[in-house]
Amino acid sequence: MTLIEVIVLAIVEGLTEFxxxxxxxxxxxxxxxxxxxxxxxxxxxxxxxxLGTILSVLVLYYRRFFRSLGFYYKLAVAAVPAAILGFLFSDEIDGLLESPMVVGITLVIGGIILLFVDRWFNKPTIADSDDVSYWQALKIGFFQCLALIPGTSRSGSTIVGGMTQHLTRKAAAEFSFFLAIPMMFGATVLKLRDHFGDGHELSGTEINQLIIGNLVGFVVAIIAIKTFIGIVTKYGFRVFGWYRIIVGGTIIILLLSGHSLQII
Known part of the structure; x- marks a missing residue:
């Protein structure tokens, strides 16, 4: 990859991950x-x-990680369902990853859901993600399993899951950020293991590209998280719903018009 491609992909990752x-x-x-x-x-x-985007959450919410051990236990409970299903159905998930059409369709479906989610769950009672019970954390974890379908969006599924458990939009979004840490860290470790296990090595240029990508992703993710919380708190999720429909529709149109798209 060129330096420009590295920076662009890192910006996209930082903007869209959360x-x-x-x-x-x-x-x-x-x-x-x-x-x-x-x-x-x-x-x-x-x-x-x-890893850079994970660090952005740790920096922005560092105080939250020193409150109690219960906070970590709840994240662990919420992470279990997706971890188990991801392990048991890894081949099926890899098969779905070969289909950009699946991504386009799930983007559109998820977008339609986000158009109405504010109306469906408009009586929240939990304003602080620390007040989530273990049972509620597990339920949110089951929603995260939907993200095993490419295009669903891990953050989108867990935020909706949080709102079904009576979290405010802000609290649901923040719990989604925290839950991303074990899932994304685990995915990175597994990918590194597979990469080196297959006999691949990293050149000096590739190591530099990883460093640059993580730094760019870190900065962009901080901006994205702060902006996202402000928009969601004030306006809700409709704008993201329409945006998903546009992106998903674009993918579908490109595929139907004969363009070859690949999931990386």
């Missing part, structure tokens, strides 16, 4: 437009730069 818009869907469009081939390093890059 928003309910599907980072996978955006990477499909951007890589197709730039003509980036899904080489082993590119596949590793798009996963490994999640």
């Amino acid at each position: 928003l309910p818009v599907s980072s996978t869907g955006h990477l499909i469009i951007v890589t197709a437009l730039m003509g980036v081939s899904p080489t082993p390093f590119v596949k590793l890059f798009t996963i490994a730069i999640q």
Whole structure:
């Protein structure tokens, strides 16, 4: 990859990872437009730069991570369902990843849901994500399983899950951010293991690209999270719903018109 491609992909990852818009869907469009081939390093890059976005959450909410051990236990409980299903059905999930059409369709469906979610769950009683019970955390974890379907959006599914458990929009979004940490860290470790396990090595240039990608993703994710919280608190999720429909529709139209899109 060129330096420009590295920076652009990192910006896309940082902007979309914590928003309910599907980072996978955006990477499909951007890589197709730039003509980036899904080489082993590119596949590793798009996963490994999640470490930078994870760090953005730790920096923005560092006080939250010193409150109690119960906070970590709840995140662990919420992470269990997706971890188990991801392990048991890894081959089926990989099969879905071969279909950009699945991504386009799930983007549109998720967008339609976001158009109405504010109306469906408009009587929240939990304003602080620390007040989530273990049972509620587990239920949110089951919603996260939907994100195993490419294009669904991990943040989108967990935010909706949080709202079904009577969290405010802000509290649901923040719990989604926190829950991303174990999932994204685990995915990065597994990807690194597979990359090196297959006999691949990293050149000096590739190491530099990973460093740059993580730094860019870190800065962009901080801006994205702050902006997202402000928009959601004031306006709700409708704007993201329409945006998902546009992106998903774009993917579907490109595929139907004969363009070859690849998920990296």
